[in-house]
Amino acid sequence: SYELTQPPSVSVSPGQTARITCSGDAFPKKYAYWYQQKSGQAPVLVIYEDSKRPSGIPERFSGSTSGTVATLTLSGAQVEDEADFYCYTTDNSGNVVFGGGTKLTVL
Amino acid sequence: EVQLVESGGVLVQPGGSLRLSCEASGFTFTIYSMNWVRQAPGKGLEWVSYISSGSSTKYYADSVKGRFTISRDNAKNSLFLQMNSLRAEDTAVYYCARDNPPDVWGKGTTVTVS
Numbered sequence: 415s416y417e418l419t420q421p422p423s424v425s426v427s428p429g430q431t432a433r434i435t436c437s438g439d440a441f442p443k444k445y446a447y448w449y450q451q452k453s454g455q456a457p458v459l460v461i462y463e464d465s466k467r468p469s470g471i472p473e474r475f476s477g478s479t480s481g482t483v484a485t486l487t488l489s490g491a492q493v494e495d496e497a498d499f500y501c502y503t504t505d506n507s508g509n510v511v512f513g514g515g516t517k518l519t520v521l
Numbered sequence: 522e523v524q525l526v527e528s529g530g531v532l533v534q535p536g537g538s539l540r541l542s543c544e545a546s547g548f549t550f551t552i553y554s555m556n557w558v559r560q561a562p563g564k565g566l567e568w569v570s571y572i573s574s575g576s577s578t579k580y581y582a583d584s585v586k587g588r589f590t591i592s593r594d595n596a597k598n599s600l601f602l603q604m605n606s607l608r609a610e611d612t613a614v615y616y617c618a619r620d621n622p623p624d625v626w627g628k629g630t631t632v633t634v635s
């Protein structure tokens with residue numbers, strides 16, 4: 415099955431742009447999905463099918479893929495965006511794969 | 522309101538068994554596939570198992586294959602995870618999650634194997 419690699423941490427100042435990468439051989443064959451998990455809460459889907467935003471997700475969240483790397487971009491990061499972010503995909507056998515997660519710090 | 526509520530998490534000894542439940546409400550449970558995803562303390566998300574809407578297809582992570590069994594009762598809007606031969610490394614918060622990719626998650630139930 416696929417493996418997805420994320421940086422352990424990303425840090426930005428409020429108002430700056432945060433970029434979180436997710437690399438793996440699954441891309442671009444498979445879609446990338448992104449989840450945000452705030453402390454003590456269940457994950458929330460913020461990007462699906464590489465670049466689409468579910469309803470209710472702020473426009474500052476965007477996604478893209480280039481080659482074997484999927485990227486979640488947070489334009490104008492806010493303190494309330496601090497969370498762990500996970501990329502996700504599935505393989506042809508139905509197995510689900512999560513990336514190791516990236517802790518986003520905004521301060 | 523669309524909701525998933527997990528239950529059944531407790532402290533259990535290594536080698537023991539446990540059955541987790543997830544009750545769905547606010548949506549047509551019968552048309553959605555379901556997943557169990559777990560998160561060990563301080564660790565990332567780990568997918569555990571998947572079941573199709575009609576139970577015909579089931580998948581398991583290698584780490585639980587042969588020990589865990591996923592099932593559902595569409596008449597009762599419920600999802601289950603039978604966990605046998607539990608190990609310390611199965612200690613985690615277990616979430617049930619709707620669909621692929623999961624778009625609705627429960628708040629989780631805590632399983633401690635010690």
